[in-house]
Amino acid sequence: MTIKLIEKYTGNVPRYTSYPTAPHFSEAIGNAEYASWLQALGGGDTVSLYIHIPYCDRLCWFCACHTKQTNKYDPVKTYLAALSEEVKTVGALVSKSSRVTAIHFGGGSPTLVDGPDMIALMALIRENFTVAADAEISVEMDPNDLDAARYDALAAIGMTRASLGVQDFAPKVQQAINRIQTFEQTADVVAQVRSRGAASVNCDIVYGLPHQTMETLEETVADIISLSPDRVALFGYAHVPWMKKHQTMIDETSLPGSTMRFDLMVRAGDMLREAGYQAIGIDHFAKPDDKLAIAAREGTLTRNFQGYTDDQATALIGLGASAIGRLPQGYIQNIPATGMYQKAVEQGVLAAARGFELSDDDRMRAWAIERIMCDFALDFDELVKRFGSAASQIIAEAQDLVASDSDRHVSIADSRLVVAPEAQPFVRSIAARFDAYLANGKGRHSVAV
Known part of the structure; x- marks a missing residue:
């Protein structure tokens, strides 16, 4: 690294x-x-x-x-x-x-x-x-x-x-x-x-x-x-x-x-x-x-x-x-x-x-972030099963994340967002991409690693 x-x-x-x-x-x-x-x-x-x-x-x-x-x-x-x-x-x-x-x-x-x-x-x-x-x-x-x-x-x-x-x-x-x-x-x-x-x-x-x-x-x-x-x-x-x-x-x-x-x-x-x-x-x-x-x-x-x-x-x-x-x-x-x-x-x-x-969007993002933090992956089919058509927003954000990832830390395979093994130590930063509140600047946080 x-x-x-x-x-x-x-x-x-x-x-x-x-x-x-x-x-x-x-x-x-x-x-x-x-x-x-x-x-x-x-x-x-x-x-x-x-x-x-x-x-x-x-x-x-x-x-x-x-x-x-x-x-x-x-x-x-x-x-x-x-x-x-x-x-x-x-x-x-x-x-x-x-x-x-x-x-x-x-x-x-x-x-x-x-x-x-x-x-x-x-x-x-x-x-x-x-x-x-x-x-x-x-x-x-x-x-x-x-x-x-x-x-x-x-x-x-x-x-x-x-x-x-x-x-x-x-x-x-x-x-x-x-x-x-x-x-x-x-x-x-x-x-x-x-x-x-x-x-x-x-x-x-x-x-x-x-x-x-x-x-x-x-x-x-x-x-x-x-x-x-x-x-x-x-x-x-x-x-x-x-x-x-x-x-x-x-x-x-x-x-x-x-x-x-x-x-x-x-x-x-x-x-x-x-x-x-x-x-x-x-x-x-x-x-x-x-x-x-x-x-x-x-x-x-x-x-x-x-x-x-x-x-x-x-x-x-x-x-x-x-x-x-x-x-x-x-x-x-x-x-x-x-x-x-x-x-x-x-x-x-x-x-x-x-x-x-919690709003419905909060629950969906909370589940997605938890799965990324726990599994280093996000299953789109399970996301849709749990949250219906609203899941399309998270899936679109995941696709945008992969498209903008020049380091190839994330990919999509078999309807899943997958974090590469070498990127797993940085998964907090990857999960943060699905945080709808982070950009408003509330709170200061510790370093990701």
Whole structure:
């Protein structure tokens, strides 16, 4: 891959974990719409819950999540009380005939929650929602938070997947991002959760970090492979200091350039494939017998705010400050500020801050973009089957894309738009060609690779 092509296709574009993307959400969509959407869920619907814990006991400078640092447990306790009120309010609106098939605890650091409080929170969720017996329960983990009581609590709530952020094990890189976490700590977490019955372990690696070199990344990937995680997420560092002020703590001159970022991504991916992992989309890898790999092979892979998933639920309900939900009618985001969020839910009302109601064109483009991101292809026949004559607009845009593609990154064969293997790392830029909102300039995005 030439430097010219890398620079050409690594512009700033959305990650497309939703369409339309969050910058286009509006305050015109709020509690009234959200309540009606929740009440519309019925017996044939399945639900995923995302539970956001916006606290950490340290602030990692690379992080782009909605979180804040606390060295005391009191703010966490207060927040959990408010979160419990939201669980009750939302649960009262959702039909008990709708089944919860997946629960994801994210943050922040969910493992900052102590054992008794985590058990109480899960009990409350089960009281207010119909949780399937085989529901997948995943938890994002910080090894620095964990102790025996917390491990036991996670086993008690039925955790099925543990997700560990690693980033890079090199001390110089860790110091530059304020994330000190040794390989030994990480290996111990993997052993602890597996001994308590967790069926799956996911590890995150980040490329493009300050002071990261090919050598440090190779050592990190080799260490991760030695732990035999079921899944590995390989993310590019998103440097967005205009959104996350703490990222200004990172010296921009220490960040690798676009060509080095690309080389780091390719090398890490090659190592994972050589170790037997199947590549999933642009940034995930899984053992061949993992549900994510099976979904990719069967064409049922989807994408949500956590990235690639095999989750087929009708709706994703976000609970907690800043959490985003996706329902058949559209998207809803909760109030980001924890204080304002807490005041809202303590009054027994929903905490929606903004949202987006989908049009038929939005649904069609969302499906097309998701298939391109997941399959590196778009089936025109399936598009027509789902959306009828309106599909002709997307098909025409695909044909125009191919006609203007001097690099031959896309082609049309057997009524399918196909992304060439060498262009797959740039698929975000290709998907962006079908984004009807991107040109209006709302929002700034991270680089595509």
